[in-house]
Amino acid sequence: MLGNVLAADEAAAFRLAHHLIDTGTDPEDVLLRLIAPVQATIGELWARNRVSVADEHVASHINARLTVVCAAAEPPPRRPDRLVVVACPDGEWHTMPSRLLAETLRLRGFSVHFLGASVPAAHLTSYLQQHEPAAVLLSISLAVRLPSAHRSVMAARRAGVPVLCGGLGFGGTARWADRLGADAWAADAAGAAAALEDWPPPPADRAGLDHLVDEEYDRLVKETPDLVNRALSVLDQRFRPMRGYTRSQREATVEDLGHIAAFLATAVYVDDQALFAGFVDWLADLLTARHVPPVSVDLVLEHLQEALDDSPRTARMVAAGRAVLQGRL
Structure with missing residues (x-):
């Protein structure tokens, strides 16, 4: 099934699903033991830079249509x-x-x-x-x-x-x-x-969520556009590869900065350092697969730590993220 989906061969994937159900496989098993793992694998391949966003969209479309086959079972x-x-x-x-x-x-x-x-x-x-x-x-x-x-x-x-x-x-x-x-x-x-x-x-x-009374989350959301712009300036000044980035690479960098800010805000919202640390670890893996060194992330987090040092919960989240990067630098 994975090979069919990666090849965008929708007809072959449909034939396989129909064959399994027609020969007695429980439709729920097709859903949860075939389609779901294939979808998860596609996501992992994208994270490792093995398939493109377009490939992932095609695969997701095919898998979504395959659920129709299972839904048609009695x-x-x-x-x-x-x-x-x-x-x-x-x-x-x-x-x-x-x-x-x-x-x-x-x-x-x-x-x-x-x-x-x-x-x-x-x-x-x-x-x-x-x-x-x-x-x-x-x-x-x-x-x-x-x-x-x-x-x-x-x-x-x-x-x-x-x-x-x-x-x-x-x-x-x-x-x-x-x-x-x-x-x-x-x-x-x-x-x-x-x-x-x-x-x-x-x-x-x-x-x-009683901790939200400190309004750190609201402040962080309000300041996110400015924080992202300043982080981009930091990378322009201190991350040498940025000087040779194409327009699309810069746009991807801005998108990544937005993700960093959004996950930081979410960690502050639920007051959980592990959430932000886990995201930073995942992002470092993702960027490494795309040949972007983790030091770029640390430069951004250093900037955030300085800019938000008067927000103690937020600063703890950023520190937890930087700690994850220490073994990679």
Whole structure:
């Protein structure tokens, strides 16, 4: 399947999926043990600079269409009391994980309303009030969407609907989902389906976001454009390869600076140094695969540390990111 997708051979991929289902393979296995791993591998190949963004888009399109093959399989009878809504919070455009989740739940007999990408919180509240599902399942692929996910969780609470969160953006544990006020977290689609079999979960104590009273997050978001511009100036002055960058390379650098600022703000939002440190580690790997030395990231973080030294939580996040880079410099 991976070879078919990488070759953009949609017809061959469809033939394989149809063959597997026609010869007795459970459609859920095709979804979660074939399509999902192929999608994850494509993402890893992109990170290692082995495939282009265009290649990744083609592969994602084929995999999304392959879910239709599995969705066409005969599911168990629907139960009205098992209506759930699956959505991505505002700004989250990676729908493949949530689509795989929606089809897995349908195959298990749930009635699923799939809202897709980037659903504004106000619209989510209205939809949930109108349809009164048993649960809303929120999926994010990037941790930078956690503030938006928090707004979606609050929207669900206003509608009186329990929330189950999942996706790579929530990390490998329930801690960020708990902090945002979600009722439950699942590591994958099978885990989400299992959680819904014993729903709703009992109330649990949550850490909450009381730290936001210091307004460091709001300040950082407000100052991000200026911070990015000044960081670009720092690179122009202190990172010699920048002098030979093409226009597209400079645009990519500005995009990376925006990602650094966004992930830093998200770490401040949930008050978790590990979030920013993990992103810096990932970014260093990504840039190394593209022959950009990690010192470029450290120069940016040094600038941020100096510019934000009067914001103690933010400064701790930046320091955690710089610590990750020390073994690479």
